[in-house]
Amino acid sequence: MISASQPKRNFYDLTLPDIRAWCDLHDLESYRAEQIFAWQKKGLTEFAQFSNLSKEIRSRLSADFEPIPLEIKAKIKSKLDDTVKYLLSLRDGNMIEAVLMQYRYGNAVCISSQVGCRMQCKFCASGGLGLVRNLTAGEMLAQVALINRLCGNKVSHVTIMGIGEPFDNYHNLVEFLKRLRDPQGLQISLRRVTVSTCGIIDKMIKFIDENLPITLSVSLHAPNQSLRKNLMPTAEKYPFTKLIDAGERYARQSGRRITYEYALFAGINDSKDQALELAAALQGKLCHVNLIAANAVPGLDYRPTSRAGRMSFKQVLEENKIKVTLRRELGTDIAAACGQLRRSHENAGKSALCSYEPQGS
Ligand code: SF4
Known part of the structure; x- marks a missing residue:
């Protein structure tokens, strides 16, 4: 009461x-x-x-x-496309980010699920800052509602791919998704929602029973355990082969094809042999590979693969019958990759987002 x-x-x-x-x-x-x-x-x-x-x-x-748990602290609009990135202050002074992206099929908002993240992916602007706290379901919902108003009620797609690991905030994530589709609320179809995980296997399996028809997207970024472990420390606990098995179980039981995100880093995970190894690992699986032009993060030693390199990698996967797309780059001039704005804000002594294209129609 x-x-x-x-x-x-x-x-x-x-x-x-x-x-x-x-x-x-x-x-x-x-x-x-x-x-x-x-x-x-x-x-x-x-x-x-x-x-x-x-x-x-x-x-x-x-x-x-x-009335609302967020306040806009900065708004940066891309000069190359219609992407808009927001730095948002929470009531306790913590900062998060959200990004509005415009596609042919509608507007997508990419939101944060945590303040910071404890997964420590080596290429990520958020990983190095650690986890501060989980966002509540209301704080996630408010990001969508606020940006929806700012763009004239035209948000049709939502991706949970901003700062944080959504499955590390499982309870609030599920509550948020249920409220997102509420007919008395924003009423956004979960078929237009993508949840991205770095591969928390037990939560992926648990999520099958929630019976929520979102698109599940798994950040893979490597074709084998040894490289993945170097890029994503969480692979130590959730090994490559078990992750692919869990992805397959999710896809078969939910009836929804899983998406594997693969950000291409020059000289690290983008060779022809690595494309062949990835194709072999995913052969026959109910999945789709989304190749990403990685964002260079200031201070981190990862560089994006050239366009020609990305095309070659894609071609090898296609030749090996793997469904693959090369994600369109949006907001590259405003560093629209996960946690970069928050990180630069932190580094400036005051206290990053996604360029991920949502799946679904
Ligand atoms: S890529 Fe995602 S899961 Fe990994 S550290 Fe960054 S926010 Fe966390």
Whole structure:
């Protein structure tokens, strides 16, 4: 039960039953709960903007809750395409990022799931800063609602590929996904949602039972265990072969093809032999490979493979009957790769996102 004496909660963390309980407490008519809840999808920053509520109700809401848990600290628009990257400040002062990308089929927003990340992938701007905390379901939802409002309610796709490992924040992730598709909320079809994991095998298997029809995307980035272990320390606990087995089990049981993300780094994982090794590992699997032009991260010693190199790698996979796409580069001039904006903000003494193209239609 929510009482007026409790510290202010984030409005976006409230479920409809929470709001009903609050309405009861304040002797408000029952229809008010739906009316208040409906504002969660609007991404507004002040209760004063909730125009169908009386001044009295708005001021009570304001006394008990924070209207939105985010504030835009910086907004950078690409000069090359319509990608917009947002640096967002949370109520506790922590920073996260979200990116709006425009595709032929609609607008996609890529959101963060944690403040920082503990997976320590060697090529990632977020890994080196460590995990600060998980985001709540409401903090994830608010990123979508806010950016949806800013782009004129045109967000059709959501990717959870920003800062953080979503399966390391499993409970809140599942709650967020269920709320994302809520017909009384943003009502975004989960068929237009992509969740990206670095390969937390037990959570991938557990997620099958959630029966949520998202696209699961696994960051692979290497064709074998020894190289993957060097690039992604988490491979020590979740070895390459077991990960591919888990991906196959996920795909067969869920009936949804899995996507393997493979960022190409010059001289590290982009040779013809490595393409052949990758093709052999994925032969006959219900999967799709998404090749990524890696972003160069200042201070990290990883360089992107040339366009010709990316095309050659792709060709080897195609010749070996692996379904593969080369992701279109977006926002390259604004460092639209995971954690880079937050990292530069941290490095500047004040306190990075994704260029991933979502799957689905
Ligand atoms: S790539 Fe993803 S999982 Fe790896 S450190 Fe960065 S945010 Fe974490």
